[in-house]
Amino acid sequence: MRKIGLxxxxxxxxxGLMVFVIFATAILSQYASVINNALGVSTTTSSLTGSVVYESDFGEINAENLRKLEAAAEAQTIAEAVEGTVLLKNEDVDGxxxxPLDVTREKNVTLFGRATYSPLYKTSAAVSKADETNPxxxxxxxxxxKEAGFATKNFFDSYADKKVGKGKYNSGYSYQFEEAVGFYEAQQGNLAGYKDVAIVMLTRSAGEGIDMAVDQSTDAAFKFQTKEQEKNSLALQTNEKDMLNFVKAQGYKKIVVLINTNYMMELDWFDEYGVDAAxxxxxxxxxxxxGVVNxxxxxxxxxxxxRLADTFAADSLSSPAIANAAGNTPQWKNASSNAELKALGVNDLLQETSWVDVQQESIYVGYKxxxxxxxxxxSGDEGARSAVGSSFDGGWDYAxxxxxxxxxxxxxxxxxxxxxxxxxxxxxxxxxxxxKVENTGTAAGxxxxxxxxxxxxxxxxxxxKIEKSAILFAGFSKTGVIxxxxxxxxxxxxxxxxxxSYDYTDTKGYVLTAGDYYFAVGGDAHTAxxxxxxxxxKTGLVDQDGNAVTPDKDAVYHWEMELDTQTYKYGEDGETLVTNRFDEMDINHWEGNDVPYLTRSDWAGTFPVKAAEVTLKSGEMAKLLQGEWYEKAAxxxxxxxxxxxxxxxxxxxxxxISFAAMKDVAYDDEEKWTKFIDQFDLSELVLMTGNNFGNIPIASQPINLPEKxxxxxxxxxxxxxxxxxETLTQGEAIDPCLYTxxxxxxxxxxxxEKRGNLMGNEALFLDATVIWTGGGNLRRTPFGGRNAEYWSEDANLTYLILSVELPAMEKKGILGGVKHFAGNDQESHREGLNTFYNEQAFREGALRGFEGALKKGKVHSVMQSFSRQGVIFSSSCAALNIGVLREEWGFEGQVITDASSGVLSGYKAHYVTTMANGTNMYCLDGKAVGGGIVADYIKANDDGVLLGYLRxxxxxxxxxxxxxxxxxxxxxxxxxxxxxPVWQIMTYVAEGIFIALALGSVTMFVIAKVLTYRDxxxxRQ
Amino acid sequence: MKGKEFLMRKRGVATFLNIAVLCLAVAELIVYLQYANAGEGLFVPWVLVLLLLVILSEIALFFFDNDYLPIAVAGLSMLALGLFAQTPPETLGSIADYYQNIVMFGDPQNFGIIVANFVLMLVMSVTAIVSGFFRREK
Known part of the structure; x- marks a missing residue:
């Protein structure tokens, strides 16, 4: 026999192996740039002979200076914690x-709460992993x-024991994180000698793609729970209450609570559980x-x-924004299924088209x-005192x-x-x-x-319809030690x-209305x-606890102003009219919809108590939602x-003209830039639209654009x-610092500013040119998954921070790519979420932070949002990407999508439309798939306009x-x-070997079959 | 050959491996359809077609001894695995998201069923490959 079986x-x-290797090679090739980054492999080589334009503040890029840099970064993190930790409560104990704790007299501390064993060092999103990789x-x-001299009693071994403890965070949910009280009762015998201080740490965890749950019963396992009050993930959970009761019963001299989260938990329980400080x-x-221990x-x-950059309400569901946000986000009233959407002409995925967030709260986010x-x-407004929007029985009561x-x-x-x-x-x-700041107490600070x-x-x-917050944060500074x-x-x-204020109904521009103006100080917004x-x-003033207060007349400055509609009439160039660009993003622009926005002139009648019911109309509205509307102009x-x-x-x-020759050429030197861009092949213009967080190189003459x-x-x-x-670290794995x-x-x-500077320096040591960072969105609700990446509920504070942090980064030659432009303030249904608002709220709220970075800070990079402006995908929104960004703000730089990954279906795949509406680059599209589709359209249609956009x-x-x-x-x-790269060559070689082996073995099999047949x-013959 | 004789004839190792591949293919078909229904854009018709071809081939091998079909099944099952893995970006993206604890490239909630699909298709492919080395009748 001829070994047919063999x-x-x-x-x-x-x-089988050939097929496997062919697919593996294709997949690896698809993710080549990601793999190259992970391996630290470059796809270009060069011998650089020029000078260093952007120098590190820590000297030459070497191992010794890297350690100095990281030491400075770690010191910065401690300083941030020292000055950013907020003391919420500090009751007297024994007079x-x-x-502060006195380590000489209160040395013995017990740590309670699972969070003490697995603290939340960061948000779950793209961020430094130094906490994991550099223990x-x-x-x-x-x-x-311990380093501060305390002796601690902890239960870490028990937490770690899976038979006793639980596991990891269930991101977005909190009901099952803390151990049941039996866990602590079992430790009761070990507490003796550690009863000076009990430190209880609580946490809440969510992150990219995941909001904190407004209703935890959406979690499959939650059905076994029965307590209604646990449904809200930011409320105190049953196990936490039981643990706090246990701690209270142990007779500690002091109970201190640490709130370890970026979500504004409900904190109205300190007194109930005998908490002395928080x-x-x-x-x-x-x-x-x-820094916290300091x-x-x-x-x-x-x-x-x-000081708090957000409001901590007694009921985290009491703000007007939450009615339509996070887990409360509704779908179209008339289009919540594929069939209904298709009937209206919308063929993109249901999950990317059907969810709607009407920001009915208008400007009234957080403290506003x-x-x-x-x-x-x-002031006696009955509507403000009404029960509408009250979290408690009876009329609305601030305290x-x-x-x-x-x-x-x-x-x-x-x-x-x-x-x-x-x-x-x-x-x-x-x-x-x-x-004037006077220290009226007994400690320096x-x-x-x-x-x-x-x-x-x-x-x-x-x-x-101009809304005004009764108190508006407008500026800040910090004293030295007094x-x-x-x-x-x-x-x-x-x-x-x-x-x-932005008046979207009459002036259609910014106005300073006539009347009395007051500057005020006092620390928090309520005191001011x-x-x-x-x-x-006014009389009858109270603090947040309901105590009568006497206002400080010296903390106020009063002046009057006349109506001014001219000062902010034009954009940065002095010519572009600042006017309404977002009428379509007001849901009431579309026939069949009549949704009220909250106004202080009618609290009771306009406070949103449930999600808005909104209708998708066929025709223009559905066409814009479908997202592929670009057509070559006649x-x-x-x-x-x-x-x-x-x-x-x-x-x-x-x-x-080489890329290096362009470093001093002004943005508006059209002649020089045109000559430079004329040098690119169409395929190279396409490559420029690709991205792997860093840029794709153009290794051709004379352009010579390096990969970074x-x-x-x-x-x-x-x-x-x-x-x-590892060349730099001499073999040691060192990640950039994780800040607070x-x-x-x-x-x-x-x-x-120092944070921006240090991150810029770290990026120089990483050989990077950009950091996608500096979140420009708002902590619109306490539940927003990416609250850790954004700075505050307040737009002006965000504006002021970003106008300092990101320019400091860019001074080191590191582009500060602010994200996610704009209004991306929830993670639920973030991909394609239809976001409606009125233009005043949008300009004074969601846009303001970006304005700080891009207009005031003049940084050169911005990342768009996954969500939509009205029904228009943010990456296709010319009003935003061109009208506001470039024309009003005078932005000179690059605009990138959020992760598009070169997808070929769904709402992110409308590349031609996005390119024609202000998008420059497709995030994590290492093969420049999006740009390739644009180029195909250009060639097929001989479209000079679109080629112009690509250029x-x-x-x-x-x-x-x-x-x-x-x-x-x-x-x-x-x-x-x-x-x-060598790894890629190896995949090609492997592919060739297995194709040859497959062909060879099949050939031998056929030969064996033929010979056996002949035998x-x-x-027989 | 009469039915009873056909069923009672002396079956070789390959036959049992082929039956295993058939069972795995059917199981994978069910799991794949479950996954494909977990969200829009997850269904790749060619994966379904390939799985059906594997099933039909294995049924055919039960009745008809053929030396070419085992090779084809090995290729088809691996092809199904490759197409499933390549579906951008949900498959590998969901796994990446699961390990990064984010929702960015896919849906980490599908991690379990994606792994189940991978395991079933991989075991099916390996079993199909191994079966090619053995005889179907003693």
Whole structure:
């Protein structure tokens, strides 16, 4: 016999392996840029002869300086925690405040709460993984306490024991994280000797793609739970209550609670469980617990100075925004199934088209709602006092609704802030508010100075639907350390633009309405508001606990203004009219919809108590939702108006201009940029639209654009190659520092700028040119999954932070790519979420943070949102990407989608439309699939307009890179050559070998079959 | 051959492996359809077609001895696995999301069923390959 069985088996084996290897090669090729990044492999080589344009502040890029940099980053993280940790409560124990702790007298500490064993160091999103990869650098609460001299009793072994403990976080849910009380009761015998202080740490975890649950019964396992109050994930859970009761019963001298999360938990239970002191610590990053413990102990005699960047309400479901947000997001009333959508002409996926978020709260996000309603209630507005929107029985009562207002924060001392003087700076329409800060307590410390403004709200505003927050945050500064009895005057710059209002019904532009204006200080928004109300002569003022307060008249400055509709009429160029661009994003623009937006002129009638019911109409609305609406214009020129289109050869021309030669060429030098872009082949223009966080190289003459890496993350640099090269670290794995999430709570511009500077330096050591970072969206609700990546519920604070942090990054040659443009303030249904709002709310809210980075900070990169503006995909929204961004704000730089990954179906795949509406680059599309589809359209339709957009994109990307560390060391005549990585060559070789083996074995099998047939035939004959 | 004789004839190892492949293919078909119904855009018709071809081939092999079909089954099953894996970006993206604890490239909630699909198709393919080395009749 001819071994047919062997050859049959080998044929099957090699055919199977051949198919496997072919697919593996294709998949690996698809993710080649990701793999290259992970391996730290470059696809280009070059010999650089130019000078270093952007230098590290830590000297030459070497191992020694890297360690200095990381030491500085870790020190920054501690400083952020020290100044960003917010003291919420500090009751007297035996006649003295519970905090600071005295380690000499209160040495023995017990740690309660599963979070003490597995603290939340960061959000679950793209971010530095240093906490996972560099455990020796990581400082836990336990370690920080021990390093400070405490003796701790913890239950870590029991938590770790899966037979006893549970497991990991169930992201977005909280009901099952904490151990049942039996777990702690079993430890009761071990507590003796550690009863000086009980530290209880609680956490809530969500992140990218996952909001905190407004209703935990949506979790499959939750059906076994029965307690109604557990449904809200931000409420205290049954196991947590039982644990706190257990702790209370043990007779500790002091009980201290740490709130370890970025979601505004409900904190109205401290008194019930005998909590003596409480601190909000956010997520403390790599070394932040050292800072937290420094605050606990009042190290160096200093007082905490952090203040809340958000409102902590008693009921996290009490804000008007939540009716339509997060887990409450509804679908179209008439189109919640594929069949219904298809009947209206919408063929994209149901999950990307059918969810709708009408931001009915208008401008009233966070404190703007609670404080304005309070002001109106004090003023006698019956609607404000009505039961509509009240979380408790009876009429709406601020003191019941509020736990801790925006800007709240205690210290170990007390301060009095008064306004010394106010100076108007006519040339730039700003004010310098001089605030005197007196230390009236007994400890030294810094104080955060928050300046607020109250603007007129009367018949003029009501007639035009102009909404006004009764108190509006407008500027901040921080004092140095002030000794007890000492004082310091600080100047706070307040840009008048930040308290102008956008009138979308009449002026259709920004206005400063006529009437009385007040600047106010006082720390938190509520105290500042009370000071204003006092100056207005209002009575019956109370604090958040319902106690009567006496306003401080010296904390208020009053002036009057005339109506001004001209100052902010034009954009940055002085010519572009700032006017309505988002009428279509108002749901009431579309026939059949009539949804009220919340107005303080009718609290009871407009407060949203349930999600809006909205209708998708066929025709224009459905067409925009479907998303593929670009058509070549009848008068579009031929592609031959451009170099690439001439004679349809799609090649560029050689004008002898290298990328390096463009580093000093101004954005508006059209002639030089045109000549530069003329050099690109069409395929190279396509490659420019590709992206793997970093850019795709153009290794052709004379362009020579090098490949550079890009990082991702707000709390520290992450990404596929989020660790420093082992060549640099001498074989040790070192990741960039993981910072805190409480930078916004520091209200310290020096720390904010330093963070940008350090991340920029780290990026230089990573050989990167961009970090997709600096979240520009709002913490619109306490439930927003990416709250850790955004700074605050307040748009002006976000504006001020981003206008400092990201330019500091760009000074080091690292593009600060702010994300996600814009209004991407929830993770539920974020892909394709239809987001409706009125233009005042959008401009003064969702857009404001980005404006800080892009207009005021003049940074060069922005990442779009997965969500839609109205029904228009953000990446296809010309009003946003061109009208506001480039025309009004004068943006010069690159615009990238959120992760599009080169998909070929769904709403992200409408590449031609997105390219024609202001998108330049497709995120994580390493093969430039999106750009390729655009090029195919250009060629098939001879569309000169679209080719123009593709060229503009290449210019914007090249311009941004030319202002980055991509030019470091690159001389005009340096040559960039492409190379195929070894791993990729090996996949091709493997593919060839297995094809040969498959063909060979099949051939041998066939031969064996033929020979056997002949043998049998011969035998028969 | 009469039915009883046909069923009672001396079956070789390959036959039992073929039956195993058939069972695995049927199980995979059910699991795949379950996965495909877990969300829009997950269904790849060619995966279904290939699985059906594997099932038909294995049924045919039960009745008709043929040396080419085992090779074809090995290729078809691996082809189904490759197409399933390549479906961008949900399959591998969901696994990446699961390990990063985010929802970005796919849906981490589908992690379990995706792994089940991978395991079933891989075991099916390996079994099909191994069966090619053995005889179907003693």
């Amino acid at each position: 050859w049959r088996g080998l044929s099957g084996l090699f055919v 003295k405040p519970a905090l 020796d650098r990581l400082v836990s609460l336990d370690r920080a306490l 601190l909000y610590i956010g997520t403390p990053g790599l070394t932040g617990f050292t 605050v606990l102990t009042g190290k160096d005699g200093l007082s905490p100075s952090g 709602y609670y404080e304005t309603r309070y002001a109106d209630a004090i 019941k609704e509020m736990c801790y207002p925006f800007g709240y924060g205690l210290g170990y001392t007390t301060f009095r802030q008064t306004i010394s003087k106010v100076q108007k700076n006519e040339e730039d329409h700003s004010y310098t508010v001089t605030v 810094k104080d955060a100075v928050l300046v607020y403004v109250n603007t007129p709200y009367g018949e003029y505003e009501k007639a035009r 000794a007890p009895g000492g004082s310091e005057e600080v100047d706070v710059e307040v840009d008048e633009y930040l308290f102008a 508001l009370n000071n204003v109300l006092g100056a207005m002569g 008068d579009a020129p031929s592609t031959d108006i451009y170099a690439q289109g001439k004679s349809n050869n799609w090649n560029g021309v050689d004008n002898g 890496w890009g990082g991702d993350g707000c709390q520290g640099i992450g990404g596929e190659r989020g660790h420093f090269s 999430s409480v930078l916004g709570c520091t209200f310290n511009k020096e720390l904010i 503009d994109s290449a210019k914007n990307i090249a311009y941004s890179l030319s202002r980055s560390a991509a030019v470091n060391g690159l001389a005009e005549d340096d040559v960039i050559s492409s190379v195929t 049998k035939k011969g035998e």
